[in-house]
Amino acid sequence: MLTESHEALAREVLIHGPIGRSALGRRLKLSPASLTRLAKPFLERGLFVELDEESNGAVGRPVRPLDIAPDLGSFAGMKITGDAVYAVLTDARAQIIDERVVDFAPKTPDAVIAALSSIVSAFSAIAPAPLVGIGVSLGGAVDDSGRVIRAPFLDWVDVALGPSLSSATGLAVTVENDVVALVEAERWFGAGRGRSGFSVITIGAGVGYGLVVGGEAVHTREAGVGLGGHVPLDPTGPLCPEGHRGCSSALLTSIGMCAQVRAALGRPVDYDELLSLAVAGDPVATAVVEAAARGLGRMIALAANFTMQPTVVLAGDGMGLWKVTAPRIRAAAAADRDPLAEPVEILVDEAGFRAWARGAAAVAIQAAVTRLAF
Numbered sequence: 001m002l003t004e005s006h007e008a009l010a011r012e013v014l015i016h017g018p019i020g021r022s023a024l025g026r027r028l029k030l031s032p033a034s035l036t037r038l039a040k041p042f043l044e045r046g047l048f049v050e051l052d053e054e055s056n057g058a059v060g061r062p063v064r065p066l067d068i069a070p071d072l073g074s075f076a077g078m079k080i081t082g083d084a085v086y087a088v089l090t091d092a093r094a095q096i097i098d099e100r101v102v103d104f105a106p107k108t109p110d111a112v113i114a115a116l117s118s119i120v121s122a123f124s125a126i127a128p129a130p131l132v133g134i135g136v137s138l139g140g141a142v143d144d145s146g147r148v149i150r151a152p153f154l155d156w157v158d159v160a161l162g163p164s165l166s167s168a169t170g171l172a173v174t175v176e177n178d179v180v181a182l183v184e185a186e187r188w189f190g191a192g193r194g195r196s197g198f199s200v201i202t203i204g205a206g207v208g209y210g211l212v213v214g215g216e217a218v219h220t221r222e223a224g225v226g227l228g229g230h231v232p233l234d235p236t237g238p239l240c241p242e243g244h245r246g247c248s249s250a251l252l253t254s255i256g257m258c259a260q261v262r263a264a265l266g267r268p269v270d271y272d273e274l275l276s277l278a279v280a281g282d283p284v285a286t287a288v289v290e291a292a293a294r295g296l297g298r299m300i301a302l303a304a305n306f307t308m309q310p311t312v313v314l315a316g317d318g319m320g321l322w323k324v325t326a327p328r329i330r331a332a333a334a335a336d337r338d339p340l341a342e343p344v345e346i347l348v349d350e351a352g353f354r355a356w357a358r359g360a361a362a363v364a365i366q367a368a369v370t371r372l373a374f
């Protein structure tokens with residue numbers, strides 16, 4: 001029977017493999033006998049491989065490191081935004097083989113499933129090993145069966161996305177909240193790799209928040225609700241559509257920032273132009289960008305203070321803000337941090353939507369390893 005211990009073992013081997021049994025036992029707090037018992041179904045079904053013996057030097061005993069089977073198959077990771085699907089084809093280590101972007105309209109489940117299915121067909125035709133799993137991520141709350149409970153960017157409520165895509169493609173589909181999937185990517189192969197704890201803040205069309213503690217991503221029902229979206233950051237800031245003054249959405253989203261500049265200049269401005277105007281010294285754009293920088297710095301400090309994890313990973317399609325105001329963001333984060341606390345470590349992931357799609361592949365790979373073992 002699949003247990004949490006099996007899932008933890010699969011994650012450790014995926015993330016850290018090839019990894020020696022003694023190191024695995026230490027990480028998972030397992031005896032050698034327990035580790036052998038837990039690894040058995042994975043080895044019997046060819047999901048793990050034992051590498052050739054190598055001496056561990058210290059005591060001269062041979063060890064046989066465990067690793068994920070390199071021929072496990074190929075995976076598709078797909079991130080749905082409000083108007084496009086960003087997709088990567090990966091191997092079992094989440095290494096990218098190919099990538100695609102497919103636009104869709106209207107924002108209906110049928111249009112999105114058609115876009116996802118066309119990508120899966122294209123990947124199937126070029127994948128070096130058969131596709132064995134699909135991971136899909138999107139901004140919103142999802143349940144374990146792959147149903148989308150709510151996705152505001154798509155105006156969706158209760159859509160059976162996973163089951164529908166699975167019947168359209170004949171493949172196993174894992175649906176995950178996009179920030180939860182991104183946190184997996186950051187922990188596994190991204191900016192947070194090697195750190196046992198960190199929070200992730202994403203800015204762009206929305207504001208997202210996720211957390212890793214003790215080497216594990218915090219994955220509760222609340223993780224998909226978008227609780228980072230309306231954190232109060234500036235009592236004198238602009239209003240968000242829900243009426244909060246100076247919340248994270250009002251200050252930090254591309255829509256919120258552009259709306260402020262549009263109101264002042266009397267013409268529409270997109271995010272890239274807004275940042276360019278600020279760099280060129282336009283007073284309106286500069287004020288908006290500086291308020292965003294202070295707000296983001298405050299949010300970084302809040303995340304570090306409340307979680308007691310001094311590392312914060314920044315990601316999302318709004319990383320242009322970091323490029324033009326990094327010193328201000330750092331200064332604002334430091335200002336809200338107790339001098340006795342460790343300085344906040346800010347890591348930036350500029351991989352954009354590729355990182356989100358790769359995160360979706362990562363959750364599909366983890367799901368496949370445990371699904372195929374039992």
Ligand SMILES: [Zn+2]
Nearest residue numbers: 230240244247
């Ligand atoms: Zn708000």
